[in-house]
Amino acid sequence: MKAPGVLHQQHSTALLVGNRHCRLPPAHLPARRNSHELASADAGRSEGRRQGVKRARSVAPLQASAAATEQEATKQSANGAQPEQQNGRQLTSTPSFSNMQAYGLEPQDWTKSALSIVVVGASGDLARKKIYPSLFALYNDGMLPEYFNIFGYARSKMSDAEFREYIASGLTCRLSNKDECGDKLEEFLDRCFYHAGQYSDSKDFAALSERMAAKEEGRKKADRIFYLSIPPSIFTQVAACASDAASSPSGWTRVIVEKPFGRDLESFRELSEELNQHLTEDQMYRIDHYLGKELIENLTVLRFANLVFEPLWSRQFIRNVQVIFSEDFGTEGRGGYFDEYGIIRDVIQNHLLQIVALFAMEQPVSLDAEDIRNEKVKVLKSMRKIDMDDVVIGQYRGRTTKGNHYPGYLDDKTVPPGSLCPTFSAVAMFINNARWDGVPFLLKAGKALHSRRAEIRVQFRHVPGNLYRNKLGVDLDRATNELVIRIQPNEAIYLKVNNKVPGLGLRLDVQKLDLTYKSIYNKHLPDAYERLILDVINGDKRLFIRNDELEAAWGLFTPILQEIEEKQIAPELYPYGSRGPVGAHYLAAKYGVRWGDIMNSEELESV
Ligand SMILES: NC(=O)C1=CN([C@@H]2O[C@H](COP(=O)(O)OP(=O)(O)OC[C@H]3O[C@@H](n4cnc5c(N)ncnc54)[C@H](OP(=O)(O)O)[C@@H]3O)[C@@H](O)[C@H]2O)C=CC1
Ligand SMILES: O=C1O[C@H](COP(=O)(O)O)[C@@H](O)[C@H](O)[C@H]1O
Numbered sequence: 319m320k321a322p323g324v325l326h327q328q329h330s331t332a333l334l335v336g337n338r339h340c341r342l343p344p345a346h347l348p349a350r351r352n353s354h355e356l357a358s359a360d361a362g363r364s365e366g367r368r369q370g371v372k373r374a375r376s377v378a379p380l381q382a383s384a385a386a387t388e389q390e391a392t393k394q395s396a397n398g399a400q401p402e403q404q405n406g407r408q409l410t411s412t413p414s415f416s417n418m419q420a421y422g423l424e425p426q427d428w429t430k431s432a433l434s435i436v437v438v439g440a441s442g443d444l445a446r447k448k449i450y451p452s453l454f455a456l457y458n459d460g461m462l463p464e465y466f467n468i469f470g471y472a473r474s475k476m477s478d479a480e481f482r483e484y485i486a487s488g489l490t491c492r493l494s495n496k497d498e499c500g501d502k503l504e505e506f507l508d509r510c511f512y513h514a515g516q517y518s519d520s521k522d523f524a525a526l527s528e529r530m531a532a533k534e535e536g537r538k539k540a541d542r543i544f545y546l547s548i549p550p551s552i553f554t555q556v557a558a559c560a561s562d563a564a565s566s567p568s569g570w571t572r573v574i575v576e577k578p579f580g581r582d583l584e585s586f587r588e589l590s591e592e593l594n595q596h597l598t599e600d601q602m603y604r605i606d607h608y609l610g611k612e613l614i615e616n617l618t619v620l621r622f623a624n625l626v627f628e629p630l631w632s633r634q635f636i637r638n639v640q641v642i643f644s645e646d647f648g649t650e651g652r653g654g655y656f657d658e659y660g661i662i663r664d665v666i667q668n669h670l671l672q673i674v675a676l677f678a679m680e681q682p683v684s685l686d687a688e689d690i691r692n693e694k695v696k697v698l699k700s701m702r703k704i705d706m707d708d709v710v711i712g713q714y715r716g717r718t719t720k721g722n723h724y725p726g727y728l729d730d731k732t733v734p735p736g737s738l739c740p741t742f743s744a745v746a747m748f749i750n751n752a753r754w755d756g757v758p759f760l761l762k763a764g765k766a767l768h769s770r771r772a773e774i775r776v777q778f779r780h781v782p783g784n785l786y787r788n789k790l791g792v793d794l795d796r797a798t799n800e801l802v803i804r805i806q807p808n809e810a811i812y813l814k815v816n817n818k819v820p821g822l823g824l825r826l827d828v829q830k831l832d833l834t835y836k837s838i839y840n841k842h843l844p845d846a847y848e849r850l851i852l853d854v855i856n857g858d859k860r861l862f863i864r865n866d867e868l869e870a871a872w873g874l875f876t877p878i879l880q881e882i883e884e885k886q887i888a889p890e891l892y893p894y895g896s897r898g899p900v901g902a903h904y905l906a907a908k909y910g911v912r913w914g915d916i917m918n919s920e921e922l923e924s925v
Contacts, residue, residue, distance in 0.1 A: 428463035428464055428465070429464065430537060430538035430539065431463065431465065431537055431538065431539050431540065431541055431569060432463075432465040432466070432467070432533070432534040432537035432539075432540040432541070433462070433463045433465065433466040433467075433540070433541050433542075433543070433855065434466070434467050434468075434469060434530045434533065434534060434540060434541070434542045434543070434566075435453065435466065435467070435468045435469070435542075435543045435545065435851075436468075436469045436470075436471055436526070436530070436542065436543065436544045436545065436560075436564070437449055437450075437468065437469070437470050437471065437545045437547055438471045438472070438517070438544055438545065438546050438547060438548055438556050438560075439471075439472055439546065439547035439548035439549075440470025440471055440472045440481070440512065440547070441470070441472040441473075441474040441476070441484070442472070442547055442548070444547045444576065445470070445545075445547045446484065446485070446487070446488040447488060448607075448845070448847045449545060449547060449847060449851075450468075450485040450488055450489065451488055451489055451490070451845070451847075452845050452847035452848040452851055453468060453506075453851065454485075454489050454502075454503070454506050455844065455845065455848050456848055456851065456852060457502065457505075457506045457509075458499065458502045458506070459844075461848075461852055462855075463855070465534075465537055466509060467509045467510075467511065467530070467533045467534075468509055468510045468511070469510075469511050469512070469513055469526060469529065469530060470485075470510065470511070470512040470513070471512075471513050471514075471515060471526055472514065472515075473514065473515070473516060473517070474514065475514050476512045476514065477512065478510070478511050478512050480512070481510060481511070481512035482507040482510055485507065485510055486503065486507060489503060511529065511533070513525065513526045513529055517548065517552045517555055517556050517559070518552075518555040518556075518558075518559060519559065520558075520559045520562045520563040521563075522559075523559040523560060523562070523563035523564040524563040524564065526563075526564055527563055527564035530542065530564070531567070538568075539566075539568040539569040540566050540567070540568050540569050541566055541569035541570050541571070541572075542564070542565065542566040542569070542570075542571045542572070543571075543572050543573075543574065543854055543855070544556075544560050544564075544571070544572070544573045544574070545573075545574040545576075545851075546573060546574060546575050546576060547576055548576075549655075550576075550578055550579075550580075550589065553575060553589065553592075553593065554589070554592040554593060554596070557573060557592075557593055557596040557597055558595075558596050560573065560596075561596040561597065570601075570857075571601060572601050572602075572603060572854055572857070573597055573601055573602055573603065574603045574605055574850075574851075574854055575593070575602055575603065575604050575605065576605055577604075577605065577606060577668055578659060578663060578664075578668075579604060579863075579868050580868075580872065581658065581659060581663055582872060582875075582876045582879060582880070583869070583872040583873055583876040584876075586868055586869070586872045587869075590865055590868070599864075599865065603850075603853075603854050603859065603862045604862055604863040604864075604865075604868070605850055605862065605863075606668050606669060606672050606861075606862075606863050607669075607846040607847060607850065608668075608669035608672060608673065608772075608805075608846065609672055609676075609846075609850070609861040609862070609863075610845075610846030610847060610848075610849040610850040610853075610861055611772075611805050611806065611846045612809055612835075612843045612844070613803055613804065613805045613806075613809050613811070614673060614676065614805060615849070615861070616803075616811075617673075617676050617677060617774075617803065618676060618690075620803070620811065621681075622681055627801075628681075630778070631753075632753045632754070633753065633754055633755055633756055633757045635778055635779055636757055636776055636777070636778060636779070637757070637777045637778060637779045637798065637910075637911075638757060638758045638759070638760060638777050638909065638911045639674075639677065639678075639757065639758075639759045639760070639774065639775070639776050639777075640759075640760045640761075640762070640774070640775040640776075640777070640911070640913060640914055640915075641670045641673050641674060641677075641759070641760070641761045641762070641773075641774050641775075642761075642762050642763075642771065642772065642773050642774075642775065642913070642914070642915050643665050643669065643670060643762070643763040643764070643771075643772045644762075644763070644764050644767040644768070644769055644770065644771055644772075644898075644915070645764070645765045645766070645767065645770050646766070646767060646768065646769050646770045646895070647765070647766060647770075648714060648724075648725070648727060648730070648741070648765050648766040648894065649727060649730060649733070649741065649765060650725075650730065651732070652732075653727070653730035653731075653732035653733040654732035654733075656733075656739065656741075657732075657733050657734060657737055657739045660739045660740045660741075660743075660879075661711075661740050661741055661742060661743050661763050661764065661765065662711075662740065662743050662745075662763075662875060662878075662879060662882075663875070663879070664763075665763040666743055666745060666761055666763050666875070667871055667872070667874075667875045668863075668871070670761045670763060671698070671761070671871050671874070671875075672694075672863070672867075673774060674697070674747070674759055674761070675694035675695075675697045675698055675867070676694060677774065678697045678749055678753070678754055678759075679693035679694050679696065679697050680693050680696070680753070681693075685860065686860075687858065687859035687860040687862075688859075690860055691859075691860075691863075691864045691867060694867055695864065695866050695867050695870055696751075697749060697751075698867060698870035698871060698874070699870050700749050700750050700751045700754075701747055701748065701749055701750070701870075701874055702747070702748040702749070702750050703874070703877070704745060704747060704874060704875070704877070704878050706878055706881055708745060708746040708747070708905065709743065709744075709745050709878055709882075709905075710742075710743060710744040710745075710890065710899060710901035710902050710904075710905050711740035711742065711743050711882065711887065711889040711890065712740060712741065712742035712743070712764065712889045712890045712891065712892050712898060712899035712901065712902075713726075713727050713728075713738070713739065713740060713741050713742065713889035713890075713891055713892075714726055714727050714741050714742070714764075714765065714766035714767075714891070714892055714893070714894050714896075715727070715728075715891045715892070715893060715894065716729055716893075716894060717893040717894040717895060717896075719895070724766070724894035724895060725894070726894065727739070727741050727765075727766070738886055738887070738888055738889060739889075740882070740889045741764060741765045741766065741889075742762075742763070742764035742765065742767070742889070742892060742898050742899060742902075743761075743762070743763060743764070744760065744761065744762040744763075744898075744901070744902040744905050744906075745760075745761045745762075745878075746758050746759070746760055746761075746905055746906075746908070746909060747759045747760075747761060747874075758909040758911060760905070760906055760909070760911060760913070762898070762902060762913065764892075764898050766894045766895065767895070767896065767897065767898055768895055768896060768897050769915075770806075770807065771804070771806065771807065771915065772804075772805040772806050773802055773803060773804045773805055773914075773915070774802070774803040774805070775800060775801070775802050775803075775914035775915070776800065776801040776802075776803075777798060777799075777800050777911070777914065778798050778799040778800065778801070779798060780798050781798075786816075786826060797814075797816055797826075797828050799813060799814060799815060799816075800813070800814040800914060801813050801814075802814070802914070808834065808835075808836060809834075809835040809836075809843060810832065810833060810834040810835060811833040812830040812831060812832045812833060812834070813830065813831045814828050814829070814830055815828070815829060815830075815831060816828055817829045849861070850862075897916055903916070
């Protein structure tokens with residue numbers, strides 16, 4: 319256990335904290351919002367709540383059934399049982415609900431434990447858009463423990479009933495389970511409670527803890543998860559308060575930390591040092607939601623569970639690797655946040671770099687989280703310092719087409735006038751190790767582009783001494799094999815191969831060996847947050863980021879970020895809805911590469 323203030327694994331005094339402020343470090347990260355932004359965010363939230371209320375769920379029956387649920391829980395509880403000695407450092411338990419086995423997970427005994435999930439920043443955008451829907455989907459699929467409760471915590475004033483309406487306004491039923499979904503929704507909402515409080519007041523957290531304890535009563539032990547869905551400027555104070563006043567007295571306590579983890583190497587180190595005063599590494603779950611996406615989890619399966627790919631997975635056969643992220647909408651509404659970070663910090667330094675690490679790592683000793691993360695960090699540490707000549711930045715400008723006007727980045731009222739913040743970037747990176755020496759890894763991310771997609775494209779070398787060169791239909795030096803892992807939308811893995819066009823004569827064309835998920839697996843794919851929240855419940859850290867990975871990632875990007883900012887390098891403008899700045903094509907051409915998404919734009923039309 320850490321020095322005082324570290325979130326306690328076991329203690330019995332969590333509820334006895336007086337009226338005092340939590341110990342706080344100096345605020346070093348920029349406050350994320352100014353009052354104008356806060357006001358507009360508040361307006362948006364009220365609107366969200368109003369919409370929720372409009373959906374006309376009746377609250378009274380809900381409360382009645384909440385009482386029934388509690389009576390039932392009390393009837394079933396093992397009264398007077400002593401808290402189990404529990405070490406939160408280990409993978410302790412897995413939900414015992416019906417579906418665990420169906421998902422290939424080990425069912426374990428949750429019958430004696432309660433689980434409380436606290437969403438800190440409960441009135442916010444991420445909570446409503448992602449966290450509640452994921453929790454509900456897990457509940458609906460039978461993946462949450464029997465005795466779970468959800469507690470929203472934020473400064474906004476809300477009753478439990480209003481909170482439930484707020485949650486309900488963001489929920490939808492899955493098609494696969496639509497008939498039962500209404501009842502499930504009511505049951506789920508019955509387990510949701512709201513507690514208003516300040517983020518730096520341990521008295522408020524102690525009161526929250528008391529409410530949690532009342533719901534946890536009767537279980538042998540209670541485990542607690544705090545999801546910090548708040549701006550990074552208040553991560554530490556919340557960790558301090560939760561640690562001081564609301565950690566579990568009898569079970570484990572885990573904390574999910576959202577990105578951004580700092581904005582450069584220095585601020586990352588400061589944040590990390592501060593959080594380490596209150597949380598142990600075992601308690602911290604640093605989320606990168608891209609790691610929770612189906613196709614990213616499948617990346618290692620593809621490589622290590624098949625014989626055909628791994629022998630080709632090196633400089634010997636791979637010409638270049640492209641990791642591409644594009645969105646067909648701008649920063650609308652999030653400009654205030656975005657402008658402090660820009661696309662390199664927002665997407666490339668975390669999501670895309672994590673994908674590269676998983677893609678390029680050596681086979682881990684086992685599927686254990688530490689073994690996987692050891693291999694990822696080796697890749698990050700082997701990366702060559704990024705050269706400014708290998709970086710392109712862009713910013714979208716407004717565009718009017720077919721009578722519609724699409725506003726530019728600078729037209730967003732929450733963006734400071736004249737901002738040079740990049741909304742697009744392309745970077746060429748290299749891994750200085752035996753496997754990847756000389757292979758360009760081209761990363762590209764942009765907002766307000768022509769399409770929404772995220773994919774990995776692996777372009778293979780040409781076939782040596784090709785018999786068919788120059789003779790037939792396609793240029794085989796250009797039509798090399800390409801493996802595409804489409805992360806979203808319409809998840810797919812396909813390999814482009816040269817094939818003989820059937821019939822007389824000998825003509826070749828390019829076809830796909832196609833594993834498009836929707837045509838093969840007739841099922842809804844879980845959202846990344848579902849997978850990740852379930853992993854936190856199970857204590858599985860494979861898909862969460864370790865401190866040394868972040869240290870290496872920031873080490874790579876901080877020098878170029880500083881150079882861009884210090885020299886005030888102007889981004890190349892590109893029209894809203896276009897394919898991005900021309901500079902990205904020159905960057906690829908410098909390494910003899912053509913961007914796969916541009917070269918094969920017809921593939922997108924079929925998505
Ligand atoms: N939204 C998204 O799509 C994504 C968000 N994230 C990260 O998740 C976290 C939460 O994001 P999001 O929900 O968008 O954030 P919000 O800006 O919506 O903030 C969440 C809540 O925190 C409180 N809050 C907001 N600003 C401040 C402030 N300056 N000081 C104190 N409290 C404040 C508000 O609650 P109240 O006023 O009621 O206390 C608000 O409802 C952030 O770290 C973000 O970077 C990561 C990926 C995507
Ligand atoms: O983390 C972030 O991700 C989203 C994109 O996530 P996706 O799952 O919808 O692809 C991005 O819009 C946002 O700017 C960034 O902060």
